[in-house]
Amino acid sequence: MASQVHFLDIKGKPLLSRDYKGDIPPNTIEKFPLLILELEDDNDEESNYKPFINHQGINYIYISHNNLYICALTRKNENVMAIIVFLSKIVEVLTQYFKTLEEESIRDNFVIIYELLDEMMDFGYAQTTDTKILKQYITQDYFKLVKKTPSRIVQPPNAVTNSVNWRSDGIMYKKNEAFLDVVESINMLISASGHVLNSEILGKIKIKSHLSGMPDLRLGLNDKGIFSEETNNRNLDLEDIKFHQCVRLSKFENEKIITFIPPDGEFTLMSYRLSSNQFLVKPLILVDCKIKVHQHSRIEIICSVKAQIKKKSVANNVEVMIPIPEDADTPKSSAQYGSVKWHPEKACLIWKLRTFPGGKQYFMSSELGLPAVSDPEAILSKRPIKLNFSIPYFTTSGIQVRYLRINEPKLQYQSYPWVRYITQAGDDYTVRIK
Template identity: 25%
Template sequence: MINSLFLINHSGDIFLEKHWKSVISRSVCDYFFEAKEKAIEPENVPPVLQTPHHYLISIYRDKIFFLSAIQTEVPPLFVIEFLHRVGDTFLDYFGECSETVIKDNVVIVYELLEEMLDNGFPLATESNVLKEMIKPPNILRSVVNTLTGGSHVGDTLPTGQLSNVPWRRAGVKYTNNEAYFDVIEEIDAILDKSGTTVFAEIQGVIEACVRLTGMPDLTLSFMNPRLLDDVSFHPCVRFKRWESERVLSFIPPDGNFTLMTYQVSSQNLVAIPVYVKQNISFLEAGSCGRLDITIGPKQTMGKTVEGLMVTVHMPKAVLSVNLTATQGTHTYDLATKTLVWDIGKLNPQKLPNLRGSLSMQTGVPKPEENPSLNIDLKIQQLAISGLKVSRLDMYGEKYKPFKGVKYLTKAGKFQVRT
């Protein structure tokens, strides 16, 4: 299925490549580099590109492009999911997925890729199974392997590979039995000048951290599951149970994993947490302009908005800014024409305001393009869609675990049209 995998950094350098079946020349990536040059943002590079002899399927995460070269036609989403599994495995093994970390652990990276893909087809993609075959790196093991010429590959086949529950290893034991679930939602929204919602949807994910002894069978119930659209589950979830009862029934993997992702697309159900009053104007043929932005809480259900940041992509004609902020700090990057206003925690009693003048090139006409205003925020203990976990039940084991659920809302692509 997958013939070659290339890892490309943000500047366009190929720093790692892995081939199955036969070696594909690096020149195949030139088609990808052409598409990257045309894209305004790295996320805007088309995930599927067709070349005369190959298909190029890629993802972008943690400032790294994972680019796969394929010679035959395959389902693109299948390849995209595998590439995300590769990134998740690197994150689980090394704590972060960055160019520096991958280069420092290049031997383990190649060993992982060899086990995850067999002759171009996915084989073992679960961290539980991989950690039994390839030991995670530590200083002592690295020193011993360097002196003895050994590797991180284990001597025995993992028990999970031989069972009907391949995502969970056998014989798991914990002194403290715990199960935590994080409901994380991102808002993608576009607001017009008056603050009216033009487009809004929520992308949600439930991250789980399960450390339970034995082989527990869990059931997770929601108070309002009908509002969820386009759901996607971890392979451990019994889909027929969800279809009939809207209940998540599963034997969990050991450790951290993504239980499910979902979408809430109805604008009637998407509550925008903040409102924005903004006025950005330029003189017809002058050398200055005016900017005035005010942000306040709208539908936060009494929760505090934290990490609030406003990014304004100015026209090329703007040289400098002379602004005053009632809260937070602001910076202007002349090279990228980007104004960043870091507000921090939103105080409902005293709304943050940023206003002042813009200095522009003399004699330059009024800019044709409008500034792009993006917002970044997070709200603790709140799922903006209203999704609530009602209960978690466990079967198959006699002990009583400690359970916890945390909610978090944050901004995805949150844009205000000026």
């Protein structure tokens, strides 16, 4: 994978190096600063984004972080992205150890960095990169010279030699619980007339595991959550599915069953995406906004919102961000429900509704002065209304957890998992004014 790993300052001066194979001369890294300068001087824009340089049969694969270069050298035609991911994991681990990774922290902690590099890579091949596991036997005590008598030898945790390297043995809880959240973020682009122009769902299944021992979990989803199954005379296919490393992929591929031994604590078990043709296209919260311009000296905004969800459902913490001209001033606002505040730094009015029951509709109005703008409608037509909201106990896609079975063969305790559903506005839930 990699023959050498080097840490360099912003000028390309080596700070710390580790040679794993010995097949590349140690002074080869001295050419790296000149190669970087040549790359920056290159007029080809695409070359400025290349994460590697090939020079005289040597591959220089690098990333930058806090005025540092972390560079790996190799002779062979290696997988560049795999090495970049490994270098990024080095940065992640060192940052969790030292809080910030910079030139000074490298100089102050070179001993522990060498030990971490030796554990994370063996003869150029990536090994353990999980910070929780590394911290079990590489700690700040390594700043001191400790004579390792047989009684004081630090043994690697079982997770390193165990096939389940994301979970260590001996985890115990007085109360065994598992919390599962199905969170769907919906992005929508809605026209001024209320028609959906584009939409997608970004879903995640998150788990917080407080379980003792080495539990084995099995997750069952309803028919709408089964992949490529027939539902209502059409296929509902989850796209861009990504699983946590704990999921047994072979079991899923063969039987469509999600089984796993969970890490301790919080993690994302699965993420997925649904495009607009995979679910019912309907705005969950519909916004109708009218703008009247009065002799270019003031504008009047009349806005209504309607919760197009079931009456038993409630949207929480709804925010309707209505754009206004940057030089608008002295707003006078009133709302049938909730509160409206002027945010001049964001050039918008924010209408907040703490709770919004399904089927309800509310109105607000605002009048603002316009000292200088000549065509406010043209300006506002370029900036859509943005919404934020959260709807508990509801998923747009219809995914439901049928069961989450927990089995710990040795301890054989009983545990009752908790399941929640949340639909929320994504980063791009917007409504056009014009």
